[in-house]
Amino acid sequence: MPAKKRARKPAKRKVASKKRKPNAAFMKPLMPSEALSEVIGARALPRTEVTKKLWAYIKKNKLQDKVKRTMINADDKLRVIFGGKRQVSMFEMTKHVSKHLK
Structure with a gap:
């Protein structure tokens, strides 16, 4: 005997939430x-713009590691910001940059 087919229930719709504030x-x-x-x-500048400008500088000067793209090779200007490190990860970069913002 074939299994009975159930009628599908209509999908529940999400209630339109309030617009999120930035x-x-x-x-x-x-x-x-x-x-x-x-x-x-x-x-x-706001933090978001600081990060954008920093990435523009990194890409313009080709400072992203060729093999591991998440790593940034610091030039002389960035080495001061990164606490003397020659290479930092993109995730570590924001931590170092926040020390230079007031």
């Missing part, structure tokens, strides 16, 4: 240190 801490402009301002400029 996190003010990320949008707050911060002043870069003298060492960081040599790389990204001297004006106050």
